[in-house]
Amino acid sequence: MNKSELVRVIAAETGVRPQDVDSVLTGFVTRVEEVVRGGGSVKVTGFGVFRARDTEPRAGRNPRTGEAIPIPASRRLAFKPSKKLTDRL
Known part of the structure; x- marks a missing residue:
C-alpha cells in the first residue's frame, strides 16, 4: 500500500x-x-516506537569480488513494534 492508497482508505x-x-x-x-x-x-x-540507532563501523565484503571493504558508522531509523501490534500479526 502506498501513501495515496492509505489516504483514500x-x-x-x-x-x-x-x-x-x-x-x-x-x-x-x-x-x-x-x-x-x-x-x-x-x-x-x-503501535510502536520510532528512534535513531547508531551503528558501529565494521568490515564488510564485496559480494562480487570477495574483497574486504570498510563500512563507516552511521545513523539508522529503527522501528520497534509494540507487543500489542506484534500479537495482532
Missing part, C-alpha cells in the same frame, strides 16, 4: 476529506523525522 473509513488526511499524515511523518533526527524517539501507544 483512511478518508473512506473516517469520513474526513482526503486532503485533510494527507495533511495530517504528512505532518506526522515530518514531526517523527524532526524528533528522531534530534536524538529523540516517538512512541505511538499500541
Whole structure:
C-alpha cells in the first residue's frame, strides 16, 4: 500500500476529506523525522516506537569480488513494534 492508497482508505473509513488526511499524515511523518533526527524517539501507544540507532563501523565484503571493504558508522531509523501490534500479526 502506498501513501495515496492509505489516504483514500483512511478518508473512506473516517469520513474526513482526503486532503485533510494527507495533511495530517504528512505532518506526522515530518514531526517523527524532526524528533528522531534530534536524538529523540516517538512512541505511538499500541503501535510502536520510532528512534535513531547508531551503528558501529565494521568490515564488510564485496559480494562480487570477495574483497574486504570498510563500512563507516552511521545513523539508522529503527522501528520497534509494540507487543500489542506484534500479537495482532
